[in-house]
Amino acid sequence: MAVMRDFRPNPNHQIQSSSSSTLVRQAAILLIIYLSLGVLIYSFNPDHFSGVETHPVVDALYFCIVTMCTIGYGDIAPLTPLAKLFACVFVLVGFGFIDILLTGVVNYVLDLQENMILAGIKANKNNNNRQQQETTCRRFSARDYIVDVAKGRMRIRLKVSLALGVVVVCIGIGTLILYFVERLDLVDCVYLSVMSVTTVGYGDRAFKTLPGRLFASMWLLFSTLAVARAFLYLAEARIDKRHRKITNWVxxxxxxxxxxxxxxxxxxxxxxxxxxxxxxxxxxxxxxxxxxxxxxxxxxxxxxxxxxxxxxxxxxxxxx
Known part of the structure; x- marks a missing residue:
């Protein structure tokens, strides 16, 4: 049985990859439906909101994204009690949709990277000669443990690197678009980009043009959660390092x-x-x-x- 377990296919990575892709599809569909519902409610009730108007649909999508991502620039705000209740419900439910979507995307990318690395490990394992059954069992048990530990560390490092890289890219793209579309100076471009992805949103700067709001509707949806995930993965890396220190001491x-x-x-x-x-x-x-x-x-x-x-x-x- 110890020898046979090496020949049995391990479907764990295939299951993880499939579940991640399914989660991404389901979350994306729900998010599109949810945003469409928010846009319809805003479009039929424009008098319930204050702010500079560019295009009804773009303004509605822009407001929904800014609300869902908890930024709140203040350039568009609800006025009536019904609009305020709508904003409260929309931000509470919508933020969960974005989080699920980003989690699925990150896990899917990490699963693909893991499968590539593990394929090389399995190829090296299959090239080794098999010995007696008891020796084989002990050897593969130790090797499997080492591989599992290495996979855990590798996954955390990949998550941190991926998240930090995405944050830098998001801030850079936001800065460029603000500079060429909103015509702000370079310092204000970096300032608004960072304040946006970190969901601070003081309100002294915001997207005012139609192309700018259209870009913000897509950019904010992804970048704000990427920053949140980056800080979460950094905390996870510190906890993992602490656990490894305790394990080595024990x-x-x-x-x-x-x-x-x-x-x-x-x-x-x-x-x-x-x-x-x-x-x-x-x-x-x-x-x-x-x-x-x-x-x-x-x-x-x-x-x-x-x-x-x-x-x-x-x-x-x-x-x-």
Missing amino acids: LHRDITVDDLFAADINNNGFISKSEYVIYKLKEMGKIREKDVKQICDQFNKLDRNNSGKITLPDLLENHL
Whole structure:
């Protein structure tokens, strides 16, 4: 079985990639429907909003995007109680749509990059000669663990690099469009671009021309969430680094007498391999005592004869 597991196809990456692309499609469709609904409500009620008008449809889309992205320049604002209630509902629901869409896009790109890297790892693995079954099992278990750890670090680094790169590109594109379309000076272009993607939106500068608002309707939709994701991924990278430090400390420190008594779950005076693994995982913060208890309860349900092991008849009896 240890040898056979190497030949079994692992569909995890295909499932992840498929689910990410499906999520992107569903979120994009819902977002388009939601924006269309907002544009219709604004278009039929223009007197309920204040601001400089350029084109009814573009102004409606611009207002919906600025509201959904929580920027709030103030150049277009709701006036009546109904319009204010509409703005409240629109921003609360719409922000979730954008977040789901961007999450799906980022995960889809990362899955593609991972599949390319893992394809090379699998090719190198298949070139190695297989030894005895027990040796093969141990070797592939260690290799799989190393690959999993490397995948986790690689994914976090890819996410941080991708998010930061997107932020720089978004700010740069916004600065160029503001300079050539809105005719602002360079400092104000950078200022408005950064204030926009960070959703600050003081309101002293805003998009006033028709092409500018049309561009902002597409640009703000993506750039604001990209910045939020970048800060989230940076926090995730710091947490991962901290967890790796704790893991290295736990693995390299010497076991003491107190550890012996703490890890001896069966109170038989010695530590088995499984007890040692469980104790170290607890120290790393990977599992809790509650998790161990739930797993033991599940094992006891399968071990109907209280023999301390699960056999094939036990599994067949449990499924029948």
